[in-house]
Amino acid sequence: MNAERLKRVLVVEDELAVRDGLLQLLESSGYCATGVGTIADMLALSSLHDFEAILFDWELPDGTAVDLLPRLHSRAPDAASIVVTGDANISASIAALRHGAIDYLVKPIDPNCLQACLARIEHLRECQRRVAQSDRLATIGQAVTSIAHESRNALQNIQARVELMELDLAHDLEKLQDLRVIKSAAHSLWRMFEELREFAAPIVLDKTSCPLRELVQRAWKSLEMLPETRLATLAYDVADIEVSVDSLRLEQVFRNLFENALAACKSPANIEVSWSITNVPKRKMLRILVQDDGPGFSHEQRENAFEPFFTTKSKGTGLGLPICNRILEQHQGWLEIAPSSDKGACMVLMLPLEIEGQSSAPLTTMLRAFRSFDVATRYGFCFHLDS
Amino acid sequence: MSSLDRTTNEMDAMFEELLLIDPDQEILDAFKRFLELHSYLVSTAASGSEATRQLRLTRPDLVVIEPVLNDDWGERVLEQYRHSAAGVPVIGLSKQRASRIAFPFCNYLVKPVSLARLLESIQNALCSSVSIVIELPELN
Numbered sequence: 001m002n003a004e005r006l007k008r009v010l011v012v013e014d015e016l017a018v019r020d021g022l023l024q025l026l027e028s029s030g031y032c033a034t035g036v037g038t039i040a041d042m043l044a045l046s047s048l049h050d051f052e053a054i055l056f057d058w059e060l061p062d063g064t065a066v067d068l069l070p071r072l073h074s075r076a077p078d079a080a081s082i083v084v085t086g087d088a089n090i091s092a093s094i095a096a097l098r099h100g101a102i103d104y105l106v107k108p109i110d111p112n113c114l115q116a117c118l119a120r121i122e123h124l125r126e127c128q129r130r131v132a133q134s135d136r137l138a139t140i141g142q143a144v145t146s147i148a149h150e151s152r153n154a155l156q157n158i159q160a161r162v163e164l165m166e167l168d169l170a171h172d173l174e175k176l177q178d179l180r181v182i183k184s185a186a187h188s189l190w191r192m193f194e195e196l197r198e199f200a201a202p203i204v205l206d207k208t209s210c211p212l213r214e215l216v217q218r219a220w221k222s223l224e225m226l227p228e229t230r231l232a233t234l235a236y237d238v239a240d241i242e243v244s245v246d247s248l249r250l251e252q253v254f255r256n257l258f259e260n261a262l263a264a265c266k267s268p269a270n271i272e273v274s275w276s277i278t279n280v281p282k283r284k285m286l287r288i289l290v291q292d293d294g295p296g297f298s299h300e301q302r303e304n305a306f307e308p309f310f311t312t313k314s315k316g317t318g319l320g321l322p323i324c325n326r327i328l329e330q331h332q333g334w335l336e337i338a339p340s341s342d343k344g345a346c347m348v349l350m351l352p353l354e355i356e357g358q359s360s361a362p363l364t365t366m367l368r369a370f371r372s373f374d375v376a377t378r379y380g381f382c383f384h385l386d387s
Numbered sequence: 388m389s390s391l392d393r394t395t396n397e398m399d400a401m402f403e404e405l406l407l408i409d410p411d412q413e414i415l416d417a418f419k420r421f422l423e424l425h426s427y428l429v430s431t432a433a434s435g436s437e438a439t440r441q442l443r444l445t446r447p448d449l450v451v452i453e454p455v456l457n458d459d460w461g462e463r464v465l466e467q468y469r470h471s472a473a474g475v476p477v478i479g480l481s482k483q484r485a486s487r488i489a490f491p492f493c494n495y496l497v498k499p500v501s502l503a504r505l506l507e508s509i510q511n512a513l514c515s516s517v518s519i520v521i522e523l524p525e526l527n
Contacts, residue, residue, distance in 0.1 A: 152482040152498040153411050159499040160417035167424070190499065 009118075011035040012042045012056035012068075013084065018107065022055065022084075025111055031118075039063045039071075049076045053121055055105075058085035058092060065092075069099035080121045084109065141200035148197035151189070158186045195319040199308065203330045205246040212288075213240040215247050216273055219254035223262070232262055232269040241275065243286065243351065245331060253324040253335070257290045257347050260320065264345060265294035277353065288349040289338065296345045302337055403513060404428045406447040408438045408464065409480070410456055418451070421502045422509070435460020439467055449512055450477045451505075454490070465490045476512040480505070 009031045013019035019035045026033035034051075036042050039062045042054075054072065058065045065083050072081060083096040086107040093104045102124075103117045162179050169175045220234045243250075254273075261271050275288040297305065304310040306325055311318030325335040331351055338346035405427050409415050415431040422429045430445065432438035435456050441447075442464070450468065454461040468477060469490070479495040493512045496504065 149482045153414065156482075156499040157411065157413050157417065160414060160421065160502060163502045164417060164421060167421075186499075 007032055008051045008053075009033045010042070010045075010048070010051040010054045010079075012037070012039070012054065012060065014038065014057060014061050018057075022109065022114075025109075025114065029111075029115060029118075037061070039068050042068075043071065043075065049078070051076060051079045052125075053080045053082060053118060055082045055084050058083055058087070058096070065096050065101065066099055069096070069101060073100055080124075082117060082121075144196045144200045148193040151193045155186055155190050155193075158182070162186070192317050195317045195323065198323045199317075199319045203249070203326055205249065205330055207244050207246050209242055209244045210247045211240045212243050212275065215243075215245075215251055216254055219251045220258060222251070222255055223258055232265075232267070232271065234258070235270065235272045241286070245351065246327075249327045249330075253327050253349065254290070256320045256324050260347075261290065261292035261294065261345065265292050269293065280350075284353040285333070286351045286353055288351070289346055290349070291338075291343060291346040293344045296340055296343075297337060302340075305337060306335075402426060402428050403448040404430070404445065405509065406430050406432065406438075406441055406445070406450045407452075408432045408450065408456070409453040410434065411453075418502075418505065422506070425506060427509075435464050438464045442467055447475065449509060450475060451480050451509070452477060453481055454479050455481055455483055476515070478508055478512055 009026050011019055011022045011026070011033060013022060013035065014037045016037070019037065023033045023035050034045075036045065037060075039060050042048065042056070054076065056065060056068060060068070069081060072079070080102040081100060082103045082105060083093075083101045084105050084107060085092065088106045096104050102121060105113060105117060162183050166176060166179050169179070216234075223232075258271060262269050265271075270293045272291045273288065274291070275286055278285050278287040298312075301312060305321050307318075308322045309318040321335070328335045328349060328351065333349065333351040336348045336350070338348050405422060407415050407418050407422075407429060408431070409418075410433055412431075412433045415433060419429040419431055430441055430447070432441050438452075438456075438460070452461065452464065454465065456464065465477070468475065476493040477490065479490070479492040480498060480500065481495070482498050484497055493515065494508045496508060500508075
């Protein structure tokens with residue numbers, strides 16, 4: 001964790017030599033340090049609330065730490081208080097901590113102890129900052145989820161009205177084209193809201209056993225619902241495999257990968273899906289390849305493909321692949337980009353297989369309908385999506 | 388032939404009665420207009436109280452309900468249905484991915500749906516004598 005350095009430190013010490021020593025030590029360590037000799041001088045500082053840490057002697061000429069700490073907390077609530085004393089007294093330490101001091105240092109001050117104390121404060125501040133940031137992000141997440149839900153009513157209204165108008169204007173080609181544009185814009189909005197919601201919401205799987213081929217076909221078929229249809233071919237080569245997955249979620253992953261491939265490829269796009277069983281340390285995995293014949297990934301795309309909000313498309317949130325990866329991770333698998341080849345882009349979906357006798361593995365597969373030449377356990381099928 | 392095609396109107400329904408329940412009156416108006424083109428008799432309710440009133444007055448052949456009505460009206464309406472109109476197919480059409488209410492919807496759709504999909508779902512529900520419970524995962 002890279003904690004942000006403290007900048008301003010105040011030293012309240014009546015013994016001039018000790019004070020100067022502390023100031024020197026702090027400044028040589030990169031802090032902007034200020035020194036005063038009494039509680040009155042300290043309270044007179046107009047910039048008191050700017051200090052991030054305040055070191056003060058347990059016993060000052062005009063009061064003790066117990067007198068000072070409550071007043072300090074009201075005047076400089078964000079400052080960390082460190083009590084310094086020549087007398088290592090356990091009851092005084094307890095009293096100081098109970099009054100809100102962060103630490104208790106004994107003179108002569110060991111520079112390493114002081115550094116460690118300030119480092120602890122920096123670490124604590126970083127944790128507080130992260131908690132505050134998490135709270136903010138959680139609030140934003142809730143807001144996004146709520147907006148996505150509410151948007152569905154508005155989008156339903158748009159869709160129903162546009163479709164009614166399409167019925168009324170069935171013979172006016174110009175107006176029908178306008179309506180198609182509205183529909184497409186509404187669809188883009190829907191995708192954006194759904195992706196933001198998916199990214200913000202936790203992924204809860206509902207696993208069932210289903211044939212992988214059927215799942216891939218459903219994802220492909222669902223592309224026909226897109227406002228902009230494309231000439232494209234999906235190919236794979238016989239046989240099927242049964243998987244225990246959240247079929248809706250995995251269908252979503254395939255759909256997303258197909259959409260990305262179609263966006264990258266010229267018409268007619270050729271996408272090939274194949275799968276095989278592979279061994280990784282300590283487990284067997286189902287390795288599914290989604291290969292297209294487009295230009296492939298650039299170096300920048302490879303580096304950032306799984307970064308949230310990174311996108312090279314003119315329309316898109318850049319959340320598609322991070323969400324797909326989250327879905328696979330939830331299945332205890334992962335998504336990756338295959339090493340570059342001449343053929344185009346190739347995405348690799350890795351899903352763990354349940355090995356006989358090991359019930360803890362999340363995925364059950366049952367191979368069936370092998371063709372005699374499929375000894376390498378590679379499968380596929382072929383169908384078309386026409387514009 | 389498209390399911391939106393008006394020439395199929397007369398085949399779609401024999402004046403079957405539908406009750407649409409949704410807090411958004413504009414959505415109700417659009418659905419009503421479309422479904423009437425397909426020869427359904429459509430009544431609508433934009434609140435839980437209106438829905439319960441309609442349920443006392445009529446016995447529709449099918450109900451399409453947004454289960455997320457204001458406060459807990461959706462739950463109360465469905466509870467009333469469970470007792471007074473058992474056997475009547477109920478389609479959930481919601482802004483939420485999964486219903487928080489345990490109810491045997493014959494189909495559960497998430498907005499936005501196309502009018503064709505809505506029509507298809509209604510036709511299937513009316514044709515089917517057996518209710519199918521579809522449980523979707525609780526996502527949020």
